[in-house]
Amino acid sequence: MPECIVCRGEYTRGTQCPRCSSDNTAWEDWKKKEEKRGRLQGFFHFLELHSYVPAIIAYCALPFGLLGMSGPWLPVRLSVLVPVVTLTFILCLYITQYTYAERFALREEELLGRVKRGWRKRLAPEFRAAMVPVAAIALVMIFALLLVESEYVWKFAELLMRETPSRAASAVEMPAQEETADDAASSPQEERPSLRERLGRALPLISLATYALIFVAFAYSSSLTLARDYARQLNEKVPLPIFLREDLLTGVVQREAGRAVHRAVRSGGGSGAAAAVGAQSASRSWTWDEMERLEDGGIRLTAVVHGTKKEETLSGELVERSVSTAYVVEADPWGRIIKVARAER
Numbered sequence: 001m002p003e004c005i006v007c008r009g010e011y012t013r014g015t016q017c018p019r020c021s022s023d024n025t026a027w028e029d030w031k032k033k034e035e036k037r038g039r040l041q042g043f044f045h046f047l048e049l050h051s052y053v054p055a056i057i058a059y060c061a062l063p064f065g066l067l068g069m070s071g072p073w074l075p076v077r078l079s080v081l082v083p084v085v086t087l088t089f090i091l092c093l094y095i096t097q098y099t100y101a102e103r104f105a106l107r108e109e110e111l112l113g114r115v116k117r118g119w120r121k122r123l124a125p126e127f128r129a130a131m132v133p134v135a136a137i138a139l140v141m142i143f144a145l146l147l148v149e150s151e152y153v154w155k156f157a158e159l160l161m162r163e164t165p166s167r168a169a170s171a172v173e174m175p176a177q178e179e180t181a182d183d184a185a186s187s188p189q190e191e192r193p194s195l196r197e198r199l200g201r202a203l204p205l206i207s208l209a210t211y212a213l214i215f216v217a218f219a220y221s222s223s224l225t226l227a228r229d230y231a232r233q234l235n236e237k238v239p240l241p242i243f244l245r246e247d248l249l250t251g252v253v254q255r256e257a258g259r260a261v262h263r264a265v266r267s268g269g270g271s272g273a274a275a276a277v278g279a280q281s282a283s284r285s286w287t288w289d290e291m292e293r294l295e296d297g298g299i300r301l302t303a304v305v306h307g308t309k310k311e312e313t314l315s316g317e318l319v320e321r322s323v324s325t326a327y328v329v330e331a332d333p334w335g336r337i338i339k340v341a342r343a344e345r
């Protein structure tokens with residue numbers, strides 16, 4: 001069964017959604033148009049929205065990598081260069097493909113960002129598209145700084161570099177030194193390169209890291225921007241999700257909370273017909289008095305149910321007493337009940 005674009009509930013094609021009464025005709029037409037195009041043509045049509053930028057970035061990663069391998073990055077070991085360049089190219093291609101496959105989920109995620117609060121709001125695609133390239137540049141700078149400042153990082157970096165003639169010569173001398181002194185750490189300092197020398201030697205490694213991080217970050221950022229452009233077009237055609245329409249969300253949650261409590265009372269509290277009658281009267285007298293949006297975009301509702309309870313007096317007489325019960329109902333952004341808590345007032 002198809003899934004409603006508004007509430008994620010199931011509906012029968014050509015009819016209104018039974019859960020939220022939305023008309024899914026525009027959504028069905030959109031999907032039909034995409035199916036007609038086919039997956040490959042659909043992918044190119046998707047890329048066209050952002051002038052093919054994510055694909056251009058992905059396909060530029062390979063020639064740039066090969067260019068670097070043939071010149072500036074030669075001091076780096078081939079066993080490091082080949083995986084880094086291959087992985088960067090594959091990752092850039094994968095990000096573009098993944099964004100296309102997840103275009104509907106990314107649309108929902110972005111719209112959900114409008115109602116989320118706190119740190120969750122900051123993870124919205126809009127924020128990620130802007131922040132990932134900034135984070136990549138910051139990472140490159142931290143890596144460069146650590147390379148020249150930290151002895152451990154420098155030693156690790158040297159493992160990734162080819163043997164230079166001077167390093168090879170010192171490596172030949174090393175075994176003799178090891179035999180004469182047990183404690184290598186306390187031996188006189190080996191020729192420590194100056195800051196400028198170290199920066200010069202680390203430059204190929206820094207530019208390789210810059211290449212990989214910047215390409216991946218920009219492929220990611222431009223793919224997200226593309227997904228947002230796609231979402232904008234889709235939003236003009238289809239109805240917005242239920243979490244952006246509070247009246248609809250509240251109505252669906254109230255209805256489903258009533259049913260959930262009714263089921264709970266029927267299966268748990270009391271026995272036989274009395275419990276069922278109690279439940280029915282309870283479901284009719286719900287008074288909803290508070291509504292609050294949750295940080296994740298969901299909703300919390302408070303309701304008071306006025307009902308009656310039969311009690312036996314000391315003389316053995318049955319009397320009816322009015323009871324009001326408060327319920328706190330929490331639902332996710334799609335109006336699906338996640339909690340119904342009960343408290344006596």
Ligand SMILES: [Zn+2]
Binds near residue numbers: 008020
């Ligand atoms: Zn629906």
